[in-house]
Amino acid sequence: MQTATNLAPDAPDLKSNRLTLRYVLQHAGIGLALLILVIFFSIASEHFLTAGNITNILTQITINLILAVGMTFVILIGGIDLSVGSVLAFAGVVAGKVITLSGFSDGTLITMAVLAGLGTGVICGLMNGLISAWWGLPSFIITLGMLNIARGAALHVADARTIYSFPFSFEEFGSIMIFGVPILFLLALALVAVAWVVLNFTVFGRMVYGIGNNEEAVRLAGHNVMFYKVGAFAICGACAGLAALAYMARLNISSPIAGIAFELDAIAAVIIGGTSLAGGRGSVLGTLMGAFIIGVLANGLILMGLNDFMRQMITGLVIIVAVIVDYYRARFSTT
Amino acid sequence: MKFTKFIAAAATSVSLLATAAYADADHPKVGLVMKSLANEFFQNMMVGAEAHAEKRGDYELLAVGMQNETDFESQINAVNTFITQGVDAIVIAPADSRAMVRPLKRAMEAGITVVNFDVALDADAKKQQGVELAFVGPDNRQGAKMAGDALAAALGEGGKVVIIEGNPGADNATQRRLGFEDSVAEHGLNLLDSRTAYWETEEANTVFANMLTANPDIQGVMAANDSMAIGVVQALEAAGRDDILVVGFDNVPAAKALVGEGKLLATIDQFGSEMAANAIDLAIDVVRGGPELEGWVRTPIDLVTQ
Known part of the structure; x- marks a missing residue:
C-alpha cells in the first residue's frame, strides 16, 4: 500500500532541503508582486504608507482572507465553493437573530451567536460536501444551488431587514486594535496559521493534497475519500460562518444582502496566491498574499483617485495575469 | 369595445x-x-x-x-x-x-x-x-437635495463633502446623485470625490475609509441610501472621527436609531x-x-x- 506522502508529490515536504527551496521560490513570485504593488502605491500616493492606511487595509482584507482560507481547502481537493458569500449572509442573520434575543446576559448571547453563526456555516458546508461527494457531482453546480438556498434563507430569516443593536461588548470587541493592528485581522492570521499546520503536518492535510492530485489513487490506497472531501467543504463553511461574525463585529449589523459576490474575491485571492484551480497544488500562505494583493489594489487605486470602473478593470486584469503566471510556473515546476 | x-x-x-x-x-x-x-x-x-x-x-x-x-x-x-x-x-x-x-x-x-x-x-x-x-x-432628486441641504446648512459654504453613490445605472441612484450635486452647487460646497458602493454596507465602509485616507479633510458625507450611510458611520467610528457629518436616504430602522444617537445627521423618508x-x-x-x-x-x- 502506498503511503499518503507519496500520493501528494506537490505538497511541500519541509523535511527535504531541495523542496524547501522550491517552496520558497513558489512564494517568492507572489511576494515580489505584492512588494512591487506596495512600492508603486507608496510613490503614487502620499497617504498609502501611513499607519492609518495600513490599519485600513488590514481591516478591509480580513473578511476576504477568512473566506479565502476555507476556499483554499476546497480548491486544493479540486473543488470550488460558490456559496460562501450567501452562506456568510445566512450565518450572519442567524447569529444576528440570536445575539439580539432578550432575556440573556451579554456573555451568553455572544457565545450562542458565535455557535449559531459557525454552526450555520458548517451545516451549509456539510451539505455542499455530502451532496457533491455522495453523487460525485461537480461542486460548481451544487454550490451554485447553495448560493441561492443560503441567500433565500438569509432573506427569509431576516425578513429582508437589517438586524442591528448588538450587545455593547460585542460591538466594542470588533474595534479593538493592538498596536494599530485590528484584532479581527489577528484572528484571521491565527486562522491562516492553523490552516497551514493542518495542511502541512496532518494526515488530513496530506489527504487534501492527495485527492487534488489523484483522487483515484487515494481511494485505491484504501482511504475514505468522501470523509476528506466533505471535511474540506465543512471547513470552508465554517470559515464563511467566521467571516459572518467578523462582518458583524466590524459593522455592527447583520444584513441578508451582505456578501454578494464575495466568493469571487475569495477565489481570486486563492488563485492569485498560486493555488491551482485543478487542485493538489498551492498553499494557504499564497492565499494570504493573494488576499493582500486584492486588498492593496482596491485601497491603492482609490487613494490614487482612479474612478470605480477603471478600478474594476484593473482588478480583473490582475486576476488574469496571475493565472497566466501560474500556468508557466506549473509548466516549469513539472519539467 | x-x-x-x-x-x-x-x-x-x-x-x-x-x-x-x-x-x-x-x-x-x-x-x-x-x-x-x-x-x-x-x-x-x-x-x-x-x-x-x-x-x-x-x-x-x-x-x-x-x-x-x-x-x-x-x-x-x-x-x-x-x-x-x-x-x-x-x-x-x-x-x-x-x-x-x-x-x-x-x-x-x-x-x-x-x-x-x-x-x-x-x-x-x-x-x-x-x-x-x-x-x-417621490422625487428622488428633490429628496436627495433636502438631505444635502441639511448637510450644507450644518457645514456652511465651502464645506468639503463626498458622495457615496448607489448602483451605477440605476435610475434612483442617478436621481439621488443629481440631487446631492444640486445641493453642492446651490450652497457652494466643495465636492472632493464621488464613488459608488453598490448600495451595500460593507462596500461603503471600505470605500469610504479609503476616501477618508485620501481626503482627511472631509467634513460631510452624502450617502445615497441608509445601508451605505451605516457603513460610513462605522468607518468614522473606527477612524475615531466624530467631526464628520453624514446624511442618508430611506429611513430604515437601523438608520433611524443612528439619527436618534446623533451619529447620522439626517435621512429621508419617502414612506415606502x-x-x-x-x-x-x-x-x-x-x-x-x-x-x-x-x-x-x-x-x-x-x-x-x-
Whole structure:
C-alpha cells in the first residue's frame, strides 16, 4: 500500500532541503508582486504608507482572507465553493437573530451567536460536501444551488431587514486594535496559521493534497475519500460562518444582502496566491498574499483617485495575469 | 369595445381566461409588481400593501417581487402573466425604465389600468411607443437635495463633502446623485470625490475609509441610501472621527436609531410602506370610472432629523 506522502508529490515536504527551496521560490513570485504593488502605491500616493492606511487595509482584507482560507481547502481537493458569500449572509442573520434575543446576559448571547453563526456555516458546508461527494457531482453546480438556498434563507430569516443593536461588548470587541493592528485581522492570521499546520503536518492535510492530485489513487490506497472531501467543504463553511461574525463585529449589523459576490474575491485571492484551480497544488500562505494583493489594489487605486470602473478593470486584469503566471510556473515546476 | 379589448388581450397572451378578463369592478383584481424583495424598502412596501388589501377588503391583491434590482425579465414575465390572468389593474415599480414600456403598452391595450410608481418610465421610450402614462412617486432628486441641504446648512459654504453613490445605472441612484450635486452647487460646497458602493454596507465602509485616507479633510458625507450611510458611520467610528457629518436616504430602522444617537445627521423618508398602497388606491379609482391619472403625481417625502 502506498503511503499518503507519496500520493501528494506537490505538497511541500519541509523535511527535504531541495523542496524547501522550491517552496520558497513558489512564494517568492507572489511576494515580489505584492512588494512591487506596495512600492508603486507608496510613490503614487502620499497617504498609502501611513499607519492609518495600513490599519485600513488590514481591516478591509480580513473578511476576504477568512473566506479565502476555507476556499483554499476546497480548491486544493479540486473543488470550488460558490456559496460562501450567501452562506456568510445566512450565518450572519442567524447569529444576528440570536445575539439580539432578550432575556440573556451579554456573555451568553455572544457565545450562542458565535455557535449559531459557525454552526450555520458548517451545516451549509456539510451539505455542499455530502451532496457533491455522495453523487460525485461537480461542486460548481451544487454550490451554485447553495448560493441561492443560503441567500433565500438569509432573506427569509431576516425578513429582508437589517438586524442591528448588538450587545455593547460585542460591538466594542470588533474595534479593538493592538498596536494599530485590528484584532479581527489577528484572528484571521491565527486562522491562516492553523490552516497551514493542518495542511502541512496532518494526515488530513496530506489527504487534501492527495485527492487534488489523484483522487483515484487515494481511494485505491484504501482511504475514505468522501470523509476528506466533505471535511474540506465543512471547513470552508465554517470559515464563511467566521467571516459572518467578523462582518458583524466590524459593522455592527447583520444584513441578508451582505456578501454578494464575495466568493469571487475569495477565489481570486486563492488563485492569485498560486493555488491551482485543478487542485493538489498551492498553499494557504499564497492565499494570504493573494488576499493582500486584492486588498492593496482596491485601497491603492482609490487613494490614487482612479474612478470605480477603471478600478474594476484593473482588478480583473490582475486576476488574469496571475493565472497566466501560474500556468508557466506549473509548466516549469513539472519539467 | 369589449370585443376589440378581447382581441387585443388574446393576441398578446398565451392562454387567456376570457371570463377572468371582465372581473367585477366592485372587487377588482390588482397585480402589484415590485422590485427586489431582498431590499428592505420593497419588503416594507409589500407588507404595507398586504395590510392595505386586508383593511380595504374590496379588491384582490396579487403581488410579485423580483430576485434582484435589475431583474426586469422577471417583471416582463409577471406583467404577461397578469395580462393572462385578466387583472383589472397593474401597479408597477419598474426595474428598468425603458424595457418595461413595451409590455406595459400591451397591458394597456388589453384594457388594463396601469399605474407606474416608485421609478418613472423613461419619457423618450414612452413617446416612442406612443404610450401616455402618469407617474406616481417621490422625487428622488428633490429628496436627495433636502438631505444635502441639511448637510450644507450644518457645514456652511465651502464645506468639503463626498458622495457615496448607489448602483451605477440605476435610475434612483442617478436621481439621488443629481440631487446631492444640486445641493453642492446651490450652497457652494466643495465636492472632493464621488464613488459608488453598490448600495451595500460593507462596500461603503471600505470605500469610504479609503476616501477618508485620501481626503482627511472631509467634513460631510452624502450617502445615497441608509445601508451605505451605516457603513460610513462605522468607518468614522473606527477612524475615531466624530467631526464628520453624514446624511442618508430611506429611513430604515437601523438608520433611524443612528439619527436618534446623533451619529447620522439626517435621512429621508419617502414612506415606502404606504407608496404601493397609495398607488393601488389611485388604480382602483380609475378602474371604477374615475378620471385617468396625468403627469407626475408626487408622493410625500420628509427629512428625518434628531
